[in-house]
Amino acid sequence: MRLRPFQQVDVFTATPYRGNPVAVVLDGEGLTTGQMQQFTNWTNLSEATFVLPPTQAGADYQLRIFCPGRELPFAGHPTLGSCHAWLEAGGRPKGEYVVQQCGVGLVKIRRDEDRLAFAAPPLRKGGPLPEEELALIARGLGVARSDIVGHAWCDNGPNWRGVMLKSAERVLALKPDGNVLSGLDVGVVGPRGKVGVVGSRGADDECAFEVRAFFPGNNGMAEDPVTGSLNAALAQWLIGAGLAPERYVASQGTALGRAGRVHVQRDAAGEIWIGGASVTCIAGTVRV
Template identity: 65%
Template sequence: MNRRPFAQVDVFTDQPYRGNPLAVVLDGRGLSTEDMQRFTDWTNLSEATFVLPPEHPEADLRVRIFCPGRELPFAGHPTLGTCHAWLEAGGRPKGTDVVQECGIGLVRVRREGTRLAFAAPPLLRGGPLSEAEVVQLARGLGLAREDIAAHAWCDNGPGWRGLLLHSVQQLRTLRPDAGVLGGQFVGLVAPLPAGDDCAFELRAFFPGPGGFSEDPVTGSLNAAVAQWLIGAGLAPAQYRASQGAAVGRAGRIHLAQDSADASTIWVGGDSVTCIRGTVQL
């Protein structure tokens, strides 16, 4: 075992302990997949990442992303949180943007003042869900079928099933039934009233120990939902979303369609370092 530089970062917030925490091991060289998974499970966080030298010639760093029980090809808040920790620790990109290499490929991260934003990767699967899936999801969420205004696959690594609800009140009060929903990744979005500082509110549920877990603030889901909603004309080309109120957080996610390339959606947010030191691994 060696002492390795470590940071615990709160992502999609400028206030410590109000976003989504991430464990970042800034030197993952020599660690096996089993080592990484064991440490991730021990942290009891939604994700941990491990920084490695890049293998792709265009990349500035390589990142392996783990959640409890498995490795992920891509996830949003680990992308921003790892980049924040890497830059803070002295990382220097080759160009203007940081290029992170992960399981899904190369992901660009740009600096927007104090905020970082990543270019959402292409969807692995889009288009509407089947009617049978929508009916099952409604039953598992305690909703009527008519409560769902629209639906789509939002799969960019995690296989999110996205539902747009008519009512934000229903979004805030629903309780998922893990027995009905099984091992599905479910993302919910509802519009907020005019005059709110955000256009939409989201909740994200995924399989976890003992049933379903709720993610405080989810970059991959927000990325895919923005690609869906903006592409379908259900959201403006630039908006802000909130997530995490149901679990005591106040996440803010900035979504924007690239002005020069309409196929690119930028997903941004602030990050703050809450713990900095070393970890024995």
């Protein structure tokens, strides 16, 4: 073990402790998968990442992303938080974009004034969910099947299942049953503001949607404060289906006392970008 440069970054917020934190070890060379997993479990955060030299042409760095118990091929808030830490530590991209190598391949990250944004990786699986899973999800969320007004596979590495409820209020009121939803990663979205035809909350609302993300945790069902991968997949589904405009802001973390803001945009080329502010809360070294 040795001391390595380290940052803990709060993502999808410009205000410390209001977003979703990620632990970033900026020098992961020489660490085994087991050591990375052990450190991740110890942090008790939803994810920890390890920056390594790239092995693919065109990449600026390689990122390995872990959550408690397993490695992930991709995750959104660790991507933005790690890029933020890499740039703060003096990293310089080779080209117009920062290019991250990870389990899903190369991911482009652009700098938009006061925030970073990643290009949403392609969905590994899309299309409607099977009816038997929808019945299970509805029961696990404690809602009627008729309350689910839209649904789709949202698998872009993490195997999310996306469902839309009638309103943001319904989303915020959820009290999921972890015994019923065991083994499922479920993302729930509810319209806010004037988007779509359901859940209007008035023209003065800055956010179009309220999002919540539920997944199996070490102690039953867990909830993620703000989820980049889920919002990326939801955007591909919602914009593609005409359920959301090509540019919007999603709110996530409200039910946990956070105030995450996820900026979504489909550009002229049809590429979807998921962005948010990041702020370093801890900087120094860590013994790994």
